[in-house]
Amino acid sequence: ETGVTQTPRHLVMGMTNKKSLKCEQHLGHNAMYWYKQSAKKPLELMFVYNFKEQTENNSVPSRFSPECPNSSHLFLHLHTLQPEDSALYLCASSAKPGVEQYFGPGTRLTVT
């Protein structure tokens, strides 16, 4: 596998479920990001990790919980989500914060 991969590509979950999104980068980068992309809204930065340390939490509700066990893997744990959380969740990585980012294909999340 090359680049940035995300699993699953599609996820449907009820409001009481717990699920996790996974992101893996094969580029040797040190920074990883989670974004939320909703229809008709700007791209929203959620979390930033640099060398496995969280450097940004952009006022994200606690029902979203990130985890970065190493520089290659990033998870987004989801619990008790709301219908308005339905969106495309994009993972990205970069060699260091601020330079060009490489995005995964995204996970299309639907909360019912």
Added chain:
Amino acid sequence: AQSVTQLDSQVPVFEEAPVELRCNYSSSVSVYLFWYVQYPNQGLQLLLKYLSGSTLVESINGFEAEFNKSQTSFHLRKPSVHISDTAEYFCAVSATGGSYIPTFGRGTSLIVHP
């Protein structure tokens, strides 16, 4: 803090015509500038970037953008578009020092008609 404005939410154009997608930014410090493209049901892909040096940067598929510091702009141009260029285009800016949070514009939907 920095901000990005993409002035057009949608740009329709006929195949083989030239196109310009506009991007203006605001920042109190030096910046890096990027254009990304997103095809349907995919993530964003880097199209081109300005980090330093020549103010005119080019992509491998015929797009170019020029960094204009006095007008705080980074417009994207292509002299002749193809149907396959139909996609969403995002302009982004990062500060070279201080906060590294990247800021994206709202995107411009380029629609190429035959």
